[in-house]
Amino acid sequence: ILFLLISLDFICFVLYCETLLHIWNNSFNCFRFVVSVDVSVKEILGDIVLVKLEKEKLLFNDQWYCRCINVTTPSGECVEFPCYRWIANEQEVVLRDGKGRLPQDDNMKEYRRMELESRQRLFRWKEWHPGFPLSIDANTSTELPVDIQFETAKTVDFTLNYLKAITNLGLNELMMLFQSSWTDIADFEKIFVKIKNTVSEHVMQNWNEDLMFGYQFLNGCNPVMISKCRNLPDNFAVTQEMVESSLDRGLTLQEELKAGNIYIADYAILEGVQANATDPDTKQYLAAPFCLLYKNSQNEILPIAIQLSRQTTAEVFLPSDDQYDWMLAKMWVKCSDFNVHQLVTHLLRTHLTSEVFAIAMYRQLSAVHPVYKLLIPHVRYTIAINTAAREKLICESGLFDKANVTGGIAVVEVIHKAMKTLTYKSLCFPESVKARGVDNKDDLPNYYYRDDGMMVWEAVKRFVSLVVWIYYGSDESVQEDEEIQAFVQDVCSSGMKYCPQNSEFPNSLKTREQLVEYLTVVIFTASAHHAAVNFGQFDWFAWVPNSPSTMRKPPPTQKGQVDMKYIMESLPDRGRASWHLGAVWALSQFQDGELFLGVYPDAYFTEQPVKEATETFREELAKVTKIIKRRNEKLKLPYWYLSPDRIPNSVAI
Secondary structure, three states: OHHHHHOOOOOOOEEEEEEEEEEOOOOOOOEEEEEEEEEEOOOOOOOOOOEEEEOOOOOOOEEEEEEEEEEEOOOOOEEEEEEEEEEOOOOEEEEOOOOOOOHHHOOOHHHHHHHHHHHHHHOOEEOOOOOOOOEEOOOOHHHOOHHHOOOHHHOOOHHHHHHHHHHHOOOOHHHHHOOOOOOOHHHHHHHOOOOOOHHHHHHHHHOOOHHHHHHHHHHOOOOOOOEEOOOOOOOOOOOHHHHHHHOOOOOOHHHHHHHOOEEEEEOHHHOOOOOOOOOOOOOOEOOOOEEEEEEOOOOOEEEEEEEOOOOOOOOEEOOOOOHHHHHHHHHHHHHHHHHHHHHHHHHHHHHHHHHHHHHHHHHHOOOOOHHHHHHHHHOOOHHHHHHHHHHHHOOOOOHHHHOOOOOOHHHHHHHHHHHOOOOOHHHOHHHHHHHOOOOOOOOOOOOHHHHHHHHHHHHHHHHHHHHHHHHOOOHHHHHOOHHHHHHHHHHHHHHOOOOOHHHOOOOOOOOHHHHHHHHHHHHHHHHHHHHHHHOOHHHHHOOHHHOOOOEOOOOOOOOOOOOHHHHHHHOOOHHHHHHHHHHHHHHOOOOOOOOEOOOOOOOOOOOHHHHHHHHHHHHHHHHHHHHHHHHHOOOOOOOOOOOHHHOEOOOOO
16 A cells, blocks of 8 residues: 555645545455555655656556645645545546636646646536436446546445335335225235334324315425416316315305415326336326315315316316316326326436536536536435436336336326426426425415425525625626536536527526526525425325326226225336335435535635635525424424435435
8 A cells, every 4th residue: 555655646735635545456346445545755845736646567457545644844834735536557547736716816727728628538427318408428327537437435326226215115026016996095004014103193094084185285296387377277177166165265267266265186198198108008098187276264275177188179177076076086196196296306306417417517617616516415426316316217118117117108298398498497495396386385285395495595595695795706707707607608508408499597607696596506406405306205105096106007087986995096006116115215214324404524615715605504404404303393294305404415316
């Protein structure tokens, strides 16, 4: 080990290097240990501006992970050179000190240019599917640059994870092969053998209540579908007479609309989408429903009308209908909601979007750029998890096809349609809730997703503002920053090139305020938004009747023709239900060694003002956590998904 370190070319006075040696060979297990080495240099070398590490090739394939190098000068000054990179055979790594530098203020512009040219050769854009956000040019996880791969202990294999989930949940793996129907709703409890989850158990006990159905539009796993309804869609055939008995204020439907008490969840994006046909033995069906919701005098959100078709002649299902008609209509809404969540809310608007930001960051921002230092904790493992998903999960005949009605060609169709509504402003949290008309707390109380999301958004924005103001003295300094301009241009013209022209993804930034908002979007999308729509999947989706992943009979077109047998033949069969449960369990788990919002053990920033800003950020997040905890102590069903101590920094699962 001493020979390996000394054989590296260190140009320093006294060097302290903390390094992780990682040896991997097909014939051996993985060995890891940490070493710290002091190297003394007696010559006077002047000011140290670069440290270069060169890794010699050995007989076995070994890799070194260098955290940082500290150089102590004869005067006692300690200069930090952050690294946090793997060093493989015959590889050279050149490090600069930890001070953040804008390109226009850097006297080593040629080095920055060479660094970015090298990165651009590693991080290439690729069109995985026409119409999708662009992704990394890698077919498998092993083709990724080593610094963004999962560590060996964190390698993701979706098939193994799902099988592990089945085992952990106490399920019979043979059940995954069965395509027979369950006989009764209570039979789904057979796949709840080992569940110890307060929310899931509450859902299981109350799933068929209208109050529980409505509550999920506010604080469930897909809390982004509910919108204020001022005017009914032309093809929604609901009338005053139909809903009169559901309105408890004595007002007409039009008066309730005008008063702002009517909301809607519209799944138009699913209209015309071809249902999963990858299994020739099981026909699957998809609907694009309207669901009309009412805020009653107790401020509860309740469903009052459901239309499963977009035709004006379609049947409108009501709470006053036969219990099985109404139960099945709500199941159809929840099936649509589940599939829109998986492909749009979750996959597109967190995973794929965050990958675009990550690739553009690596391609356009030097390691000494303060924005690179700010963003790198929030792209950790994102490209790796997405590559694994394309390889095993959402690919042709992937695991997504096993349980979901939007498997197969539907994945492509839904993403294509969703890209038409993916705008920059829709990623700005305050703008997104305002656009849906749900931003007013007095109008719509108990919307914890909105309330907590606003607190986290503001905390992130204040932190970003502090950092931006440290490095940018004026708006002109933003305009002169060629790397930042290239970063946003790469996102707009490459990563998001299939978004419509009115998507408003900026191709340049003019002011510090614009830069703050942009970086807040990047961080919030990767951390808070992903946490809000990912880690509640097992809570809300585990009870299959509450969120069916597919339906095996067509949606009813008339009332009075549904019984429990028809419902059970519509719901996912035993095999699909088991795959569904294993999937939502695996996707809801925090990772080993998870790093939560504001926790940055890798010290990319070395300047004191930024360290102080980071500490202020942590203190603000701690206050938000306490506020949420105090509120949750009074709630029968706590909402934790946007508590900062449960928000991972990045999209990594």
